[in-house]
Amino acid sequence: MSNVLGETEIEVPIETFPIHKEKDASSLASKLPPHRIVLILIGLALVASAALFMRWDWLPQYGGLILQGLWRTIWILVVTVVLGFLLAVPLGLAQASGPAFLAIPARAFCTVIRGTPLLVQLWLLYYGLGSLFPQYPWIRGSELWPYLRQAWPYAVLALTLSYAGYEGEVMRGAFAGVPKGQLESARAFGMPRFTIFRRIWLPQAIHRALPTLAGEAVLQLKSTPLVATITVVDLYSVASRVRQDTFLTYEPLLLLAAGYLVITGIIVMLFRRVERLIPSKLG
């Protein structure tokens, strides 16, 4: 599950003085041998023929809707990743070093989430909980009811729980992987337990989990179109609506795939940038 797009990349050491400047030109040439130029040209020709010979006249009409869907997709992605991560930290901690009465439920939660399809979880929450709630008058009367009648809270809840389940497992490994000596020396300094967690344990665990987190964020992006099945209008559901309205088979889907590719690229780039912020030494 871990490294989506995780092409192994050799870390280039930062040079204080640019000694190897002449190498850059040759590396460009080695990246673009003749066959790759031909492949790129074929790719460009495919894109150009798609742009020229396929029908794109629906684009201006649905432009606003597409942007709205894009915004909804990104919003759901960011919210669920952040909330899911916040939930994953206690889940991982409980499994890594918690007492049994916390560790066992945390492990059970992660197993159930990871063992069932997200679509079933989503439908269980939306149709299952959604059909139970109206039977209780106190829920109908509460101030939350206007939100509980909409679809997006269920989508956010399901995706958050799913991300927390997968990420809790990752954080368990990350917490367990922090060298014992680090925690012992922090204790020897007389740090209180929460300070140890905040200053030593959590930052090192996050650093360890960061490459996996990037992969999981891409996986989370790839699960967002499922929310379209419970009537949340995201990028995917806009594309299906265009398909229904215009009877076009390929164009909306190709645009959709391209959109997800771009978002994936942005996520990978952002995480790479965050990873570079943290100084690391390969031992």
Add this chain to the structure above:
Amino acid sequence: MADASIIPAGITGMFDLLSPVAPGWGANLLRGLVRSLQIAFGAFGMGLIIGTFGSYAKLYGGPIARDLAAIYTTLVRAIPELVMIILLYYAGTDLINRILEGMGYQRVDISGLVAGIVVLGFVQGAYATEVLRGAIKAIPQGEIEAARAYGMSPVLMMRRITLPAMLPHALPGLANLWLISTKDTALLAVVGFSELTLETRQAAGTTKAYMTFYLAAGALYLFVTLFSSVILESVEKRARRGMPSVKEAR
């Protein structure tokens, strides 16, 4: 007042709904489960075949094969499975029929089972390519060089050296892929293939007992996952026999 009709009266009502004989919907769920498992098996197998070719193309292929394999794995792993399924399921069948018509043949109805296996197998293939590539690279390369020095043909070398030697390295990743494959079958419900999730949805929609059926479906998926992880663990233990334990090495 609505309680009695909407919530099945307690546990007995739940079991009545889930019983495998006529008034219950258990038989439908089990039929869906069997279909899901068929697709999962087929897709996993097809993914293994694609993955073997893909990893060989990435490791030993010429420059063009290498780049094409890289494009395949990057694209498939970046585009959501649901979009891939819709794209290949509708557009793929449409494309095949257009080609057939263009060549003067009749349109064919592609069965949901075959289409599901091909679509999910195509997605699985990309992940399997990466898993197998990593596993082949984890073999001590001297073994492959020695096989080449003995003059083994590539096929013989693959059968006798590469595949057996990479198996222990590939099994954890492949186990993960199998679990993903069983769960991804649920996505075929969106294109109307009646596997476990769609059967559940129909049963739940008809009886209005949403909680009961979705919980039952979740339990079935969970059972498949847990059961296969037990089996996969013992397979991995057998494949790793005689090798130093990973845990002790850390």
